[in-house]
Amino acid sequence: MSAAALSPAPAAPTRRDATARTARRYGTFALRRTGQALLVVLLAYVLVFLVLAAIPGDPISAQLENPQAGYTEEEKAQIRAFHGLDRPVLIQLLLALSQAVTGQLGTSLATSQPVTAMLAAAIPSTLALALTALLLALAIAAVLGLASRLLPTGRAGALIRSLPAVFLSTPNFLIGLVLIQVLAVQAGLFSIVEPESIGATLAAALTLAIPVSAQIAQVFITALDEAAGQDFAEVALARGLPPAQVVLRHLLRPSLLPTVTIVGLVLGEVLGGSLITEAIFGRAGVGTLVQKAVAAQDVPVLLAAVVLSALVFVLVNLVIDLFYPLLDPRLRGTEETR
Amino acid sequence: MSSTSTSETRTPDGGSAPNAPLLQVENLHVAYGATEVVHGVSFAVGAGRSLALIGESGSGKSTIARAVLRLLGTKDAPVTGTIRVQGRDVSALREREFLPLRGRVLGLVPQDPGASLNPVRSIGAQALEAAALVPGAHRREEREALVTRALERVGLPETERILAAFPHQLSGGQLQRVLIALALLPGPRLLVADEPTSALDATVQKQILDLLDELRAELGIGILLITHDLSLAAARADEVVVLQDGRVQEAGPTASVFAAPRSPYTRALQADVPGLHPDRFAPQREERDVRRPLTGAASQVVASQITRTFRTRDREVQALKGVSFEIPRGRTHALVGESGSGKSTAARALLGLEQLDAGQLTVGGRAVDPSDRAGLRELRRELQLVHQNPFTSLDPRWSVERIVAEGLNAYRVGDRRERAERTAWALEAVQLPEELHRRRPGVLSGGQRQRVAIARALALRPEVLVLDEPTSALDVTVQAGILEVLASLQAELGLTYLFISHDLGVVRQFADTLTVLRGGEVVESGTVAEVFAAPREEYTRRLLASIPAREGAEVPA
Numbered sequence: 001m002s003a004a005a006l007s008p009a010p011a012a013p014t015r016r017d018a019t020a021r022t023a024r025r026y027g028t029f030a031l032r033r034t035g036q037a038l039l040v041v042l043l044a045y046v047l048v049f050l051v052l053a054a055i056p057g058d059p060i061s062a063q064l065e066n067p068q069a070g071y072t073e074e075e076k077a078q079i080r081a082f083h084g085l086d087r088p089v090l091i092q093l094l095l096a097l098s099q100a101v102t103g104q105l106g107t108s109l110a111t112s113q114p115v116t117a118m119l120a121a122a123i124p125s126t127l128a129l130a131l132t133a134l135l136l137a138l139a140i141a142a143v144l145g146l147a148s149r150l151l152p153t154g155r156a157g158a159l160i161r162s163l164p165a166v167f168l169s170t171p172n173f174l175i176g177l178v179l180i181q182v183l184a185v186q187a188g189l190f191s192i193v194e195p196e197s198i199g200a201t202l203a204a205a206l207t208l209a210i211p212v213s214a215q216i217a218q219v220f221i222t223a224l225d226e227a228a229g230q231d232f233a234e235v236a237l238a239r240g241l242p243p244a245q246v247v248l249r250h251l252l253r254p255s256l257l258p259t260v261t262i263v264g265l266v267l268g269e270v271l272g273g274s275l276i277t278e279a280i281f282g283r284a285g286v287g288t289l290v291q292k293a294v295a296a297q298d299v300p301v302l303l304a305a306v307v308l309s310a311l312v313f314v315l316v317n318l319v320i321d322l323f324y325p326l327l328d329p330r331l332r333g334t335e336e337t338r
Numbered sequence: 339m340s341s342t343s344t345s346e347t348r349t350p351d352g353g354s355a356p357n358a359p360l361l362q363v364e365n366l367h368v369a370y371g372a373t374e375v376v377h378g379v380s381f382a383v384g385a386g387r388s389l390a391l392i393g394e395s396g397s398g399k400s401t402i403a404r405a406v407l408r409l410l411g412t413k414d415a416p417v418t419g420t421i422r423v424q425g426r427d428v429s430a431l432r433e434r435e436f437l438p439l440r441g442r443v444l445g446l447v448p449q450d451p452g453a454s455l456n457p458v459r460s461i462g463a464q465a466l467e468a469a470a471l472v473p474g475a476h477r478r479e480e481r482e483a484l485v486t487r488a489l490e491r492v493g494l495p496e497t498e499r500i501l502a503a504f505p506h507q508l509s510g511g512q513l514q515r516v517l518i519a520l521a522l523l524p525g526p527r528l529l530v531a532d533e534p535t536s537a538l539d540a541t542v543q544k545q546i547l548d549l550l551d552e553l554r555a556e557l558g559i560g561i562l563l564i565t566h567d568l569s570l571a572a573a574r575a576d577e578v579v580v581l582q583d584g585r586v587q588e589a590g591p592t593a594s595v596f597a598a599p600r601s602p603y604t605r606a607l608q609a610d611v612p613g614l615h616p617d618r619f620a621p622q623r624e625e626r627d628v629r630r631p632l633t634g635a636a637s638q639v640v641a642s643q644i645t646r647t648f649r650t651r652d653r654e655v656q657a658l659k660g661v662s663f664e665i666p667r668g669r670t671h672a673l674v675g676e677s678g679s680g681k682s683t684a685a686r687a688l689l690g691l692e693q694l695d696a697g698q699l700t701v702g703g704r705a706v707d708p709s710d711r712a713g714l715r716e717l718r719r720e721l722q723l724v725h726q727n728p729f730t731s732l733d734p735r736w737s738v739e740r741i742v743a744e745g746l747n748a749y750r751v752g753d754r755r756e757r758a759e760r761t762a763w764a765l766e767a768v769q770l771p772e773e774l775h776r777r778r779p780g781v782l783s784g785g786q787r788q789r790v791a792i793a794r795a796l797a798l799r800p801e802v803l804v805l806d807e808p809t810s811a812l813d814v815t816v817q818a819g820i821l822e823v824l825a826s827l828q829a830e831l832g833l834t835y836l837f838i839s840h841d842l843g844v845v846r847q848f849a850d851t852l853t854v855l856r857g858g859e860v861v862e863s864g865t866v867a868e869v870f871a872a873p874r875e876e877y878t879r880r881l882l883a884s885i886p887a888r889e890g891a892e893v894p895a
Contacts, residue, residue, distance in 0.1 A: 153411075231453040236464075238407050238448075239520060240441025240471045249467060253458045328458050329504040 022332055030322055037318040044310035045303070049096060052299050053089045060085065060109055062297075083109070100307070106300035110293070115304045118289060123308075125196060126285035129277065130270050132205035133212065137270075138263070140213035145220035145255075149228065149247045161221065167214035172273055176207040176280040195283045204281040208273045212266050219262040223255035230254075257327055264313075264320045271309050358425050359384050360528045360560040361406065361444075366419035368401050368410065368584075376401055376584040378419070381577075383528060386554055388561035390575035390592070392568055392607070394813035395784070398584035399564045400449075403530050406562070407444055408436055424527065441471060445526035447550070449533040451513035455505040461516055462501035465489075468520045488519040492549060510677075511542035518549065528560040529553075536566070539676035540840055540884035547574055566813055569613040569843070569885070572596050580604045610818040612843030613885045616870075618818065619825040619847050626829035630668045636703060637664040638834040639671070639688065639802060644697035646683055646858075657683040659858045660697065665851070667801075668828065670835040672849035672866070674842060674881070680858040681838050685804050688836060689723055690714045702801060719749060722795035726807040728787035732779040738765070738790050739775050745798045764793040767830075768823050785816035789823065796827070802834045809844065821848055843885045846870055854878050 060083055063069060064076045071079070080086045084095060096106065105115040148160045183189045183203055190199025227233060228251055236246050275287030286305060293301035325331045359382035368376040376398040383389045391399040404410045405417045421429045423443055428436060448454040456464060462485075469481035489497045492515040505513060514534065521529060531550060535543035551574065553559050565571050571578050571592065578595050580588040580603065587601040599605045609615060646658040658680045665671040673681040686692045688699055690708045699706040701721055707713055722745075725731035732741055742764050746757045765775055768789040779787055788808060795803055805824070809817035825848065827833055839845050845852055846866055853863040854877070862875045873879045 231448055231450055232456045234409055235446060235448050235454045235517070236456070238409060238440060238444075238446035239468050240437065240524060241467070242437060250456050250459075254456070329460075330457060330506050 026325060026332065029325070033318055033321050037314045040314050041307065041311050044314075045097065045100065045307050046093065048303055048306045049093050050089070052303060053092070055297075083107075096303075105304040108293075108298055108301050110296040110298040110301070115300050118301060119286070119304055119308065122284065122286045122289045125283050126274055126278070126287065128196075128201055129204055129208065129274055129283065129285060132201060133208035133270055133274075133277075134263075134267075136205050136209035137213035137216060137266075140209060141216035141220050141259075144213070144217040145224055145259075146247070148221045149224050149251065150244055164214040164217045164221070167210045168218075170211070172207060172211060172276050173280055175210055176204070176277060179203045179207055180280070192282070195281050200281060200283075204277050204283065207280070208270060208277045212269050212273070215266050215269070216259060216262055220255060220259045223258045224251050227251040227254045253327060257324065260320050260323055260327070264317045267313060267316050271312065359422070360424060361562065362420075362422040362425075363402070363406065364420040364422075366402060366405060366417070366421070368398070368405050368415055368417050370415050374584070376405070379579075379581070379584070379586055381579045381586075381589065383560045383562050385527065385560050386558040387577070388550075388554060388563055388575045389577045389579065390563040390565055390571035391579050391581060392565060392571050393581035394566055394607075394815060396583065397581040399566075399581050400532055401584075402581075403446075403532050403562065403564050407440065407446055407530060408433075441468075441521070441526065442473070442524040443527050445521035445524075445529045447514070447518055447521055447529055447531040447534045450537045451510050451517055452505070452537065454517055455513060457505050459504075460501070461503050461505065461508070465501060465516070465520060465523075468523050472524045484523060485519075488522050489516070491522065492516075492519045493545075494519070509542075510538050511545065514538060514542075514546050515549070518546075518553075522553070522557075526559065528562060530562045530564070532564045533566065534563075535570070540842065541676065541880050544884040550574075568607055568611045568814065580607065607815065610814040612814070612817075612841065612847050616843075616846045619821060622822065622825035622829055626668070626825075629829055630832050632666055632669070635667065638667040638702060639663075639665040639836060640698075640700045641684065641688070642698050644684065644687055644699060645695045646680075646687060646692055647695055656858045658687070658694075658697075661853070661855065661858070661860055662697075663851075663853045663860075663863060665802075665834050665836060667834055668832040669851070670828065670837050670849045672837045672839055672845040672852040673855060674839060674845055674852055675855035676840060678857065679855040681855050682806065683858075684855070685723075685806055685836065685838050688804060689721065690717060719798050720800050721802045721804065722798060722800040723804045723806065724788070724791050724795050724808045727811050728784055728791050729811065731791055732787055734779050737776050737778055738770070738782075741779070741790055742793045742797050745794065749798060751798070760797055760799075761793075764797040765790075767796055767827060768793045783816070784812050785819055788812060788816075788820050792820070792823065792827075796831075799831075800833075802836065804836045804838070806838045807840070808837075810839070810841065817844070824848075842870075842881055854881065 060079065064071055064079060077086065084092055099106065103116065107113070108115055108118060144160055144163060148157060151157050151160065180192060180203065184192050190197055190203060192200065194200060233246055233250055236250050237243065274285060275291065278285045278287040289301065290305045293305065362382040364380045366376055366379045367374060379402060381389060391402060393399045406421060410417065419429065420427055423439060428439065455461065465485040466481050469475055469484045472484060475481045475484055486497045489500060494500050494512065494515050500516065534550065535546050538546060550561060554561055563571065563575055575592050577590065578592050579586055580601065582603050587603045588595055588599065595604065596608065599608055642662045643660045644658050645660055648655045648657055661680065661684060663671060673684055675681045683692060687694055688706060690706050693708050701717060704717065706717060739761055743757055743761045746760055751757060751760065770786060770789045770793065774782065774786065779790065782790065809820050812820065821844065828835065837849050849866050851865050852869060854861040856877055862869060862873065862878045869878065870882065873882055
């Protein structure tokens with residue numbers, strides 16, 4: 001017993017040391033991951049620039065070469081020089097990069113507006129849509145997942161488990177059209193002529209969220225099932241913990257690891273899906289911007305949009321990466337203390 | 339803990355136990371879907387008594403334990419029969435009514451401590467959660483005091499460190515102590531111990547079983563011990579129930595069941611317990627000694643002063659510190675030790691999978707050099723591995739024949755016909771029924787799988803087999819069959835074995851010489867006969883003492 005009385009005193013500082021060491025390690029880990037994330041965005045920029053440069057044709061050339069426009073050779077050269085098109089691709093890339101770093105993304109070839117201004121006008125609408133959709137998707141997936149475990153097995157449980165497949169196999173535009181028909185036209189809950197209103201945004205977000213939530217819910221339910229089959233779940237139950245508490249205290253956290261991973265992956269779905277959803281609901285967001293830029297071969301806008309989505313992707317996955325060690329202590333890389 | 343008064347008249351065989359049985363199971367049937375796996379099993383456990391359910395995998399022993407604790411989904415696995423706890427029939431109770439019994443009257447000590455605590459939550463969080471279930475423990479300080487007391491009781495005095503730790507930071511023995519402490523918190527009357535030590539090292543095994551014995555004596559807790567290990571049951575249980583395929587083969591006081599087993603199954607089971615029958619493979623080994631006497635030629639395998647250090651960013655672990663051993667051609671050498679002793683690293687080094695820091699390994703006079711790829715390829719023709727876990731070491735999509743022929747194909751041995759002949763020969767050598775040769779591993783039992791793994795190793799006709807705990811995942815009867823095949827093959831083919839094991843009972847039966855390792859160092863080495871008769875080191879004595887076989891329980895079958 002004397003050993004027991006003595007041990008806490010010397011043990012305490014070593015524990016603090018260990019905690020400090022863990023925190024330091026987490027710091028270097030976070031820095032390294034952030035650096036990698038920035039590198040990915042840079043590479044995405046370069047790659048997209050080169051690919052777009054390799055594709056023949058751009059609106060300027062099309063306009064200049066149009067015989068009806070009647071530009072003189074001198075004027076053509078001036079216009080090209082203004083857009084920097086007369087220099088080698090690599091120099092163009094370096095120039096564009098140095099400007100991009102300072103936040104200047106160039107001028108649209110189609111509208112002659114600064115790309116940053118165009119993006120700034122489009123982003124709020126898309127951000128509202130995508131964020132709301134993501135939150136809705138997470139909420140739906142959480143409800144489905146927990147219900148699959150907490151409801152007594154039987155018909156209700158089977159119904160819950162079949163919902164994700166139904167959600168997933170319903171096309172995005174169909175959900176959107178049905179929602180517009182039912183909520184806007186029949187129930188009059190929102191007006192379709194005001195696409196940025198709260199009601200319309202919610203309806204659009206729900207359209208986007210349903211198929212996305214299905215993918216998250218499928219992974220979440222599977223992860224919960226797997227955790228429920230682990231020894232520790234059975235042992236906690238045998239210790240007398242009520243089944244619902246076993247789910248909330250023991251199954252939830254281990255199941256979040258794969259679920260968080262899939263959230264990062266389906267983000268592409270949210271971004272891609274926003275294009276269709278914006279079209280259905282008549283919203284003027286990044287999706288619409290990209291659509292027009294593609295039609296007009298508007299390279300600076302496309303470049304900015306692609307880099308923007310790469311940035312969002314990388315950021316979200318960075319957050320998720322930084323999240324893992326918080327969820328699972330085994331990923332914190334502490335030393336063994338046995 | 340106030341136990342409800344129990345009427346002793348309700349229990350028919352209450353006479354054998356001092357009190358009314360804590361747990362009485364009568365005519366228990368359990369089915370998985372349409373298949374009934376437990377057919378009318380009855381037994382009773384009294385306060386302060388221990389009863390062992392003995393059986394091999396598939397005997398239904400774990401199913402019975404789960405039925406008692408109601409851990410089987412009632413829909414998936416209907417349970418019929420009567421289960422009485424402290425005289426009260428609980429079989430008809432609804433889920434909600436049964437909940438107060440869980441933990442508080444019936445506790446569980448699980449099989450695999452490494453998997454039985456939530457890996458993402460600290461021990462402290464889980465312990466406090468368990469303490470919150472104790473009636474009357476409302477305040478946090480009360481709960482903390484309960485937890486501390488329970489941890490100290492099970493022999494974990496450094497409570498603060500333990501509580502701050504996560505499960506992956508503790509050893510298996512520490513985790514099992516934590517789990518026992520958590521089970522003890524609400525003051526259960528009966529502990530169901532489901533193979534509580536099968537995942538632990540031998541010396542730790544003994545400590546955990548001693549702890550359970552103490553708790554039984556001190557707190558009057560009844561213990562329902564589920565085990566496949568006959569010798570463990572013989573040493574630890576007052577009464578035993580021998581199960582086979584969900585039926586009771588034999589039941590009664592331990593001493594009388596082991597002194598005079600009535601059923602042929604119990605006799606067979608007992609005959610296969612390594613600890614009870616050191617001379618089990620003597621006939622095969624005598625035949626070997628006659629056919630292939632020791633020549634005194636150079637040893638087939640020589641390890642001299644091998645050293646291997648693993649380094650991570652902030653520490654070093656010396657897995658091997660100057661370990662030496664030799665194996666004469668056609669003999670068996672055992673590397674014995676607990677987890678972390680370096681025995682697996684030594685085996686990996688012999689296979690050329692570890693770069694040694696110092697020392698040398700030779701096989702058949704040729705040095706093992708991991709940097710020499712061509713040499714390694716030649717070496718592996720002579721040196722094959724039989725892996726510990728036959729459930730993961732065979733590709734489930736390949737047929738048995740294809741698995742065995744893999745090495746022959748890789749080394750382009752002979753033509754197609756010759757390879758087919760060799761494959762057939764190897765499968766015959768391990769006595770695998772011919773109708774299984776074209777099947778996939780999925781339909782094979784553990785023992786059959788391990789035979790396939792041995793056949794795969796044999797197909798190239800190697801000189802040396804590295805047997806890495808080849809039977810630790812198998813039941814005793816299956817283990818005996820596998821060891822018999824290996825012993826016969828040695829006599830027939832003159833194979834040299836490096837036998838890695840933590841089970842000294844098996845080592846005594848199977849090996850000629852042994853090296854005891856601890857923390858990467860040789861503790862003791864010599865012939866099996868010498869070391870077992872007169873161990874020189876304290877550590878070896880402790881290992882030997884942990885072979886769970888009881889004096890007087892050795893009865894010729």
